[in-house]
Amino acid sequence: MTEQPGPATAVDARPPLLRQVLTLLVAVLFLVAGIALTTGPLLALPVGVLAILFFAPVAVYQLAQLVRGRPRVVVDDAGIVDHASPAGMGRLGWDRVTGARVEPFDEKSSLVVVEVTDPDALVRDSGTLLRRTRQSSLERFGSPVVVPVRGLGVDADVLCRAILERVAGS
Numbered sequence: 001m002t003e004q005p006g007p008a009t010a011v012d013a014r015p016p017l018l019r020q021v022l023t024l025l026v027a028v029l030f031l032v033a034g035i036a037l038t039t040g041p042l043l044a045l046p047v048g049v050l051a052i053l054f055f056a057p058v059a060v061y062q063l064a065q066l067v068r069g070r071p072r073v074v075v076d077d078a079g080i081v082d083h084a085s086p087a088g089m090g091r092l093g094w095d096r097v098t099g100a101r102v103e104p105f106d107e108k109s110s111l112v113v114v115e116v117t118d119p120d121a122l123v124r125d126s127g128t129l130l131r132r133t134r135q136s137s138l139e140r141f142g143s144p145v146v147v148p149v150r151g152l153g154v155d156a157d158v159l160c161r162a163i164l165e166r167v168a169g170s
Contacts, residue, residue, distance in 0.1 A: 010075045010076065010162040010165070011073060011154060011158070011159055011162045012071045012073075013073040013074070013084070014071045014152070015072065015151050015152055016153060019151055020062065020065065020066050021066070023058075024062040024063055027059035027062055028055075028059050030051055031055040031059055034047075034048045034049070034055060035048065036048070037051065038052070070083065072084045072152055073149070073152060073154065073159065075162045075163055075166060077166075078091070078094070079091060079093040079094050079096075079097065080092045080097060080114060080163065082114075082145065084147045084149065084152060087130055087133045087134065088147075089145045092116070094166060094167065095117070096116050096117050097115070097116060097117075097163065097166075097167055098115045098116060099114075099163075099164065099167055100113065100115060100159075100160045100164055101115070101160060103141060105148070109149065109150035109156075110149065110156035111146050111147060111156070112147040112149060112156050112159050112160050113141045113142065113143050113145070113146050113147075114143055114145035114146070114163065115142070115145075116145055119138050119142075119144050119145075122144045123144050126144070
């Protein structure tokens with residue numbers, strides 16, 4: 001299935017371009033600083049290695065998202081596309097979605113928990129790297145599909161309402 005917005009798209013969430021570029025620049029700056037620290041005094045070596053291990057994947061992921069230019073979250077006639085985080089579920093058809101709810105994450109943001117028909121199967125069918133993350137989401141929120149909306153330019157309540165309207169209509 002395609003992962004681009006389909007007909008009758010209700011939500012097409014993309015982070016602002018400036019935010020994406022700034023995130024990439026900050027990650028690259030810290031990556032360069034980490035590399036510089038590995039060539040300095042021996043005491044700075046562990047800090048440099050940790051900076052490289054953390055910021056290299058962040059920079060690669062952010063660059064990939066920027067180059068692709070695709071929306072991070074889509075709600076359309078075919079279902080939901082979740083690329084809001086590296087652990088995003090991808091395309092989920094309406095036949096697998098039973099509901100949604102908003103869960104507070106911290107004082108500034110919320111998560112949209114997408115309720116699915118067989119959460120254990122989604123965890124089981126995940127790749128090795130994502131299985132633990134999705135299992136943790138299942139244990140904490142009751143679903144392996146958790147969409148962080150902070151920075152996407154869409155309100156959690158709006159996204160949740162769009163999902164619930166589609167579930168009710170399917």
